[in-house]
Amino acid sequence: MSQNTAPIKRDQGVHRGPLGGGPGMMRGGEKARDFKGTMKKLLHYLSPYKVSFIIVFVFAIASTVFNIIGPKILGKATTKLFEGVVSQIAGTGNGIDFEYIGNILLLLVGLYIASSVFSFIQGWVMTGVSMKITYRLRKEISEKINRLPLRYFDSTSQGEVLSRVTNDVDTVSQTLNQSLTQIITSVITMVGVLVMMFSISWLMTLVVMIILPISAVFIGIIVKNSQKYYKQQQEYLGHVNGHVEEMFGGHIVVKAFNGEKRSIEKFDGLNNTLYSSAWRSQFISGLMMPIMNFVGNLGYVAVAVLGGVLAFRNLITVGDIQAFIQYVRNFTQPITQIANVSNVLQQTAAASERVFEFLAEAEEPPDTTNPVVLESARGHVEFRNVHFGYTPEKTIINDFSAEIQPGQKIAIVGPTGAGKTTMVKLLMRYYDIQSGAVLVDGHDIRDFTREGLRDKFGMVLQDSWLYNATIMENIRYGRLDATDEEVYQAARIANVDHFIRTMPDGYNMMLDEETSNISQGQKQLLTIARAVLSKPNILILDEATSSVDTRTEVLIQKAMDNLMQGRTSFIIAHRLSTIRNADRILVMNKGDIVEQGTHTELLEKNGFYAGIYNSQFEEADIY
Amino acid sequence: MLRTIKYLKPYALTVVVAILLLFVQAIAELSLPNYMSDIVNVGIQQGGIxxxxxxxxxxxxxxxxxxxxxxxxxxxxxxxxxxxxxxxxxxxxxxxxxxxxxxxxxxxxxxxxxxxxxxxxxxxxxxxxxxxxxxxxxxxxxxxxxxxxxxxxxxxxxxxxxxxxxxxxxxxxxxxxxxxxxxxxxxxxxxxxxxxxxxxxxxxxxxxxxxxDPQSIQTNYILRVGGMMLLVSVVIVVSVILNSLLSSRAGAGAARDMRRDVFSKVESFSKAEFETFSTASLITRCTNDITQVQMVIIMMLRLVFYAPIMGVGAIILAVQNSPSMTWIIGLGVAVLLSIILTIFSISLPRFKRIQALIDRINLVTRESLSGLMVIRAFNTQNFELERFDKANVDLTENNLFVNRVMVVMMPAMTLIMNGLSLLIIWVGSHQVAASAIQVGDMMAFLQYAMQVVFSFLMMSMMFIILPRATVSIRRIDDVLKVDPVIKDPETPKPFDQKSMGLVEFRNVSFRYPHAEEDVLCNISFTAKPGETTAIIGSTGSGKSTVVNLIPRFFDVTDGAVYIDGRDVREVTQVDLRKRIGYIPQRGVLFSGTIESNLRYADENATEEEINQAAETAQASSFIAKMEGGMDAPVSQGGTNVSGGQKQRLAIARALLKKPPIYIFDDALSALDFKTDAALRRALNKSTEKSTMIIVTQRVSTIKNAEQIVVLDEGEIVGKGTHDQLMESCETYREMVSSQLTGEELLR
Structure with missing residues (x-):
């Protein structure tokens, strides 16, 4: 009679994750740098849910204890039944004592119901808490993303942040939700079972304890090997995935050079290597359960032999041996789980460490408490002795000053890598300058709220960012409360209306998750439409024209000219035709502004600008 | 589903043996309780007699x-x-x-x-x-x-x-x-x-x-039965291990074959199919989805098939043992199944949504990371937070629901199993009192009943595994069942070996599947060997689409494209593409070395030819500066080489092929004016007899072309030389004046 919850739980944890290593056990041990500190932080983070955790603990313990004492009480019923049968045969007693058995069974019904209810309450509360925590962590990370200075992302890749939102938070939530409960129940089960066994016979318990080192050896061997093969499998999987990504990404080139056959040949080689490590890894991870069961059976036989001897000498009753043997059968399973605990805790620590690190990153300095509020800006911009560097040690802009009158068109030029976007980042206050000041309409931009400042700007970036929504929604992103008609209008101004209408579903066409179902140039046009819609006072075009052909550019330029009547604009471009009409040209090289003036002024100066202009002019006409 | 089974066919023997081992395991597991009770009842209670x-x-x-x-x-x-x-x-x-x-x-x-x-x-x-x-x-x-x-x-x-x-x-x-x-x-x-x-x-x-000596009799008995029990345990361990071995091999093997087929299939796709799936999705289908299927096959062979074998075996034994109590098992299974079915019918739709919701939250995060500047520029942080929060709430609610359903399930299952055993003892002891069955029978029945219930529980796990797997299987199947639009003809015709490189468009129209309007409409022109044909037009005018029709990346909707007098659909794709050197808009390199990338065009090229091609493509100087020169490593996606360098390497690669037709699909725009000019000068020399087709936006690049085709919104609005077009074509004039000032035009 082993009617406890053991078998259900055992199979629950066996296959999780895409490659069948449960959390922890089969994967390589990933370690937190500061285990203690992180655990403290995690506990602190969990402290608002103290009451819930106490409930979880109490009910998990109660439920497990009830389950453990079940067999012992049930043993009484079966003993009574035996006695009854024997006495019935011997004719001595009153036959089977149904009242007694009935009472015990009723008691057990109560016990089991209570155990289930406790386990249910425990699980319900735990799930709620872990989901709340997961939600909160994700929310905090997403808010954090918006508060971090852009500087942070210079040194941290998107992938890293992304993996914190998903993998790390998931690991924390999973270990909380399942492993925590599992840890409690398996520790309680093991301790409880041990106590029960000791209460029956210390000698037999000691024999059972021999299982522990044997199990430890087996678990050790299996875990070590499975980690090895798991890592290998992951590595080869990485190779296959890499090849797949590369070939699918360069599909057109593969086709153009008739490379399909070669590609498949290489794939076959990688695929076969993956196969041989994949089945080994899968195979080894499947060994744990049967081997541990076998070890359990060994213990069973040992106990039976010893029990027989003890019973013969009347040192123990037969009923006790029966109960003991049942406990032995429940003993091996928590061992496996407990063996896994330290791994799971390490994983939790490593994951939460990364999450907490991210949440603790330094944020942008807060907005001023007494901000300047402008209904709309005239567009007077002044740079006054600006010093700036991406890192404090390396100043790249040295003492730059310029005054731009409302409505002027400013071209920023310079070779690739000259730092042309830096000016934009300073104007929009993505980065704060080290000394000096940037003024808009005579106010230091640090006296605005960031929102109030950026509201005055319209921007079209080099990498045209769009999101997974309809074309309509993407254009509307420029001004969330714009009407459909305003969106159409903006699209017409950006000369993208015709294109949109040739697409399936027109304005309601969904951009796919990589926004790759429209071309780069088309994306750029949409971002222009988006900027048009936002009706900015100051316009920034960051190489916006580079992937739009010149004819379209002319049309856009016309629209922009209309839009910018009386508005200041900053344009970053290589093209001379765009630059020529500028009221002022800022020439940049190696991060710094090296010259400024009009086209003619700069040519006359015969400096850096004249150098680029003349070389380009020659080359362009070399044909 | 069927298609997956097909992939198990080569492993039929393995699978059959694995399932047979499950039978062995089940029989051994079912006999184990007998030995265990013998040890207690006979060995201990009866002193081994x-x-x-x-x-x-x-x-x-x-x-x-x-x-x-x-x-x-x-x-x-x-x-x-x-x-x-x-x-x-x-x-x-x-x-x-x-x-x-x-x-x-x-x-x-x-x-x-x-x-x-x-x-x-x-x-x-x-x-x-x-x-x-x-x-x-x-x-x-x-x-x-x-x-x-x-x-x-x-x-x-x-x-x-x-x-x-x-x-x-x-x-x-x-x-x-x-x-x-x-x-x-x-x-x-x-x-x-x-x-x-x-x-x-x-x-x-x-x-x-x-x-x-009664004690030695007892000990001998226990040791004998215990030995048998261990022997049976060994049988179990061995059969589980062997099953694990076979199922792992079958699962990983089927996955390997499937992966190979999906990969080969995708390699046969044209651009059209690629666009309907999207590259990222194809990658997932070829990797993660197949790993999912592998998991499921292994699980099936290890656990899911085992459950019914065990269940049926236990039912047979239970019925043989005490037919009068069979109804209890029936009751237990009925209660269990009704609970499981209720729970799953409630939670199945939510189960299916989990992955989609996780993908959603990933996507929103990825977007808000890649759009940092834009988001801040438009002050849409709150909009983004709301978007994220919505995804987060959706995911959390869904997960909470699913997890809570599971929370209900586990204690309920335990309660059913415990309740069932109590019921069996109660009913059983009355039957014992009435001498209908014996106590030992009751105990055995209890064991069997538990095994029956447990196997039903395991079978219900299929409800969790299968929905996720079927999604993957369907996604794989979607790829496998695609019949590529562009196929080789059944009886391909050979090219005429003499004439080389004449490209002819006759009344070609093209429309993307499901699009409202034609991208190209009634396009006709001829590109001759030894001449440069330029195709110019604004973004969205369809100029790239035109050249994509030549190597059959797409097939025309109407009209036909001819090369050397043959409709491109009449020859094999391999033959066709041998004649074409295609340089894409985005320079694509593969991981390896500079040399391996160039050799991609011709594995047997001599060192001299390679150097020559690199020289012409203006790539020699920067290759020489790289560490290792031609042997310098190129990382995956060519991330360690700049855009312009990639483009020049792509050009060198095409040159090495020495085809009669070159197609520059907007390939020169990534180059600065100086390199562009030098490159064209070098090209003119080395590709003298070839047909050059150049797609571009730069007037300066193609001013001297023998023929310029001007496209506007999918139609040809002008055809001729620069001078002719300056006279006759308004669109062309507009384009030119936007790029070259009057002053420059005079020169």
């Missing part, structure tokens, strides 16, 4: 037993035992085990089958029990009185030490028969296991009388 047929018995005792037997019974016993003589083969063994056997006349049980022993069991059991009870009684007057009451007879009060059996033999046959009948009647109500159990004590006393 299995039945009421003693192996060795004193002839004096046998005589006493005969009193309680019918003549037939006596006969069968006499034929089952031999008198032990020193000449007997087993004399030494017997006397070793029973040292006292040498002292008097003893009988030894012949070597009998277990059926024969089972037949003897009730006879010897009854007789032994009767003799034993009387012996006990004669030693204790109180017991004698009890016995008298029980048999309803006046038994003489005998002085202690009287031999009651001598007395019995002396009493008249009729009276003796009466006593024997009374005793038999008493035993009639007992089932054989109880007789055995009661007689075990008598057998033990007899063994002791013969000088045997």
């Amino acid at each position: 299995e039945n009421a047929v003693p192996q060795v018995i004193r002839s004096s005792q046998l005589e006493k037993m005969y009193i309680f037997m019918t003549p037939e019974e006596k006969n069968s016993i006499q034929s089952a035992y031999d008198l032990l003589t020193p000449s007997a083969a087993n004399y030494a063994a017997i006397t070793k085990k029973f040292p006292a056997a040498t002292e008097g006349e003893v009988y030894v049980l012949k070597d009998l089958s277990s059926e024969e022993i089972d037949a003897l069991n009730p006879i010897t059991g009854k007789a032994l029990l009767a003799v034993y009870t009387l012996e006990q009684a004669s030693a204790d007057p109180a017991k004698m009185a009890e016995l008298g009451q029980m048999t309803g007879m006046e038994l003489p009060q005998l002085p202690a030490g009287t031999d009651i059996f001598a007395l019995l033999q002396q009493i008249p046959a009729e009276q003796l028969q009466q006593i024997v009948d009374a005793v038999s009647e008493q035993f009639a109500s007992m089932d054989s296991s109880l007789i055995t159990q009661s007689a075990a004590e008598a057998v033990r006393a007899e063994n002791e009388a013969l000088g045997a």
Whole structure:
């Protein structure tokens, strides 16, 4: 009679994750740098849910204890039944004592119901808490993303942040939700079972304890090997995935050079290597359960032999041996789980460490408490002795000053890598300058709220960012409360209306998750439409024209000219035709502004600008 | 689903053996409880005495037993035992085990089958029990009185030490028969296991009388059965391990084959199919989805198939064991299934949504990371937070629901199993009281019932695994079932070897599937060998689409493209593409070295040819500056090479192929003016006889082309040389004036 919850739980944890290593056990041990500190932080983070955790603990313990004492009480019923049968045969007693058995069974019904209810309450509360925590962590990370200075992302890749939102938070939530409960129940089960066994016979318990080192050896061997093969499998999987990504990404080139056959040949080689490590890894991870069961059976036989001897000498009753043997059968399973605990805790620590690190990153300095509020800006911009560097040690802009009158068109030029976007980042206050000041309409931009400042700007970036929504929604992103008609209008101004209408579903066409179902140039046009819609006072075009052909550019330029009547604009471009009409040209090289003036002024100066202009002019006409 | 099974075909033998091993495992697992209960019931309770047929018995005792037997019974016993003589083969063994056997006349049980022993069991059991009870009684007057009451007879009060059996033999046959009948009647109500159990004590006393060590008998028994149990355990371990081995191989093997097929299939896709799936999705289908399927196959072979085998086996044994209680199993399974079905019908839709919701939250995060600047520029942080929060709330709610359903499920299952065992004990003990079944049967039934319930529970796990797997399988299937639009003709025609490189568009129209308008409409032009044909137009004018039709990346919707007089759809794709050197808009390099990338066009190219191509493509100088030169490594996606360098390498690669037709699909725009010009100068020399087709936006690049085709919104609005077009084509003039000032035009 082993009617406890053991078998259900055992199979629950066996296959999780895409490659069948449960959390922890089969994967390589990933370690937190500061285990203690992180655990403290995690506990602190969990402290608002103290009451819930106490409930979880109490009910998990109660439920497990009830389950453990079940067999012992049930043993009484079966003993009574035996006695009854024997006495019935011997004719001595009153036959089977149904009242007694009935009472015990009723008691057990109560016990089991209570155990289930406790386990249910425990699980319900735990799930709620872990989901709340997961939600909160994700929310905090997403808010954090918006508060971090852009500087942070210079040194941290998107992938890293992304993996914190998903993998790390998931690991924390999973270990909380399942492993925590599992840890409690398996520790309680093991301790409880041990106590029960000791209460029956210390000698037999000691024999059972021999299982522990044997199990430890087996678990050790299996875990070590499975980690090895798991890592290998992951590595080869990485190779296959890499090849797949590369070939699918360069599909057109593969086709153009008739490379399909070669590609498949290489794939076959990688695929076969993956196969041989994949089945080994899968195979080894499947060994744990049967081997541990076998070890359990060994213990069973040992106990039976010893029990027989003890019973013969009347040192123990037969009923006790029966109960003991049942406990032995429940003993091996928590061992496996407990063996896994330290791994799971390490994983939790490593994951939460990364999450907490991210949440603790330094944020942008807060907005001023007494901000300047402008209904709309005239567009007077002044740079006054600006010093700036991406890192404090390396100043790249040295003492730059310029005054731009409302409505002027400013071209920023310079070779690739000259730092042309830096000016934009300073104007929009993505980065704060080290000394000096940037003024808009005579106010230091640090006296605005960031929102109030950026509201005055319209921007079209080099990498045209769009999101997974309809074309309509993407254009509307420029001004969330714009009407459909305003969106159409903006699209017409950006000369993208015709294109949109040739697409399936027109304005309601969904951009796919990589926004790759429209071309780069088309994306750029949409971002222009988006900027048009936002009706900015100051316009920034960051190489916006580079992937739009010149004819379209002319049309856009016309629209922009209309839009910018009386508005200041900053344009970053290589093209001379765009630059020529500028009221002022800022020439940049190696991060710094090296010259400024009009086209003619700069040519006359015969400096850096004249150098680029003349070389380009020659080359362009070399044909 | 069917397609997956097809992939298991090559592993049919492996799968069959794996399933057979599951049968072995199930049979072994089902027999394990018997050994376990034997150890407790026989080994410990009965001191290792299995039945009421003693192996060795004193002839004096046998005589006493005969009193309680019918003549037939006596006969069968006499034929089952031999008198032990020193000449007997087993004399030494017997006397070793029973040292006292040498002292008097003893009988030894012949070597009998277990059926024969089972037949003897009730006879010897009854007789032994009767003799034993009387012996006990004669030693204790109180017991004698009890016995008298029980048999309803006046038994003489005998002085202690009287031999009651001598007395019995002396009493008249009729009276003796009466006593024997009374005793038999008493035993009639007992089932054989109880007789055995009661007689075990008598057998033990007899063994002791013969000088045997009862403890060693017990220990031997436990060790023997324990050994059997361990043997069965070994069978289980071995079959599980072998099954694990085979299922892993079958699963990983099927996954390998499937991965290969998906990959090859995708390699046969044209641009059109690529666009309908999106590259990222194709990658996922070729990697993660297949890993999912591998998992499922392994799980199926290890657990899911095992459950029904185990369940059916346990049901058969349970029904054989105690048919009268079968309804309890039925009830248990019914309750279990109704709970499982209710739970799953509630949660299945939510289960299916989990992955989509996780993808969603990933996407929103990725977007808000890549759009940092834009988001801040438009002050849409709150909009983004709301978007994220919505995804987060959706995911959390869904997960909470699913997890809570699981929370309900586990205790419910435990309760059902526990309740079921209590019910079996309650009902069972009444049946025992009514002598319908025996206690041992009830215990065994309990085990089987648990196994039945448990196997149903395991089967219900399919509800969790299958939905996720079917999504993956469907996604894989979507790829495999695609019939690529662009296929080689059934009877491909060869190219005419003489004429080389004439490209002709005749009334070509093209429309993307499901699009509202044509991208290209009625395009006709001819590109001749030795000439440069430029295609110019604004973004969205369809100029890239035009050149994509030549190597059949797409097929025309209407009209036809001819190369050297052949419709491109009449020749094989390999033949067609051999004639074309295509340079894409985005320079694509593969991981390897610079040289391996160039050799991609021609594996047998000489070093000189490679250097020549690099020289022409203006790539030599920067290659020379790279560490390792031609052997410099190129990382995946070519991330360690700049955009312009990639483009020049892509051009060198195409040059190495030495095709009659070159297509520059907007490939020159990534180059600065200087490189562009130098490159074109070099190209002119090395591609003198080739057909050059150049797609571009830069007027300067193609000013001197023999033919310029001007596209606007999918239609040809002008065709001719630069000068001709300046005269006749308004669109072209607009384009030119936006790029070159009047001053420059004059030069």
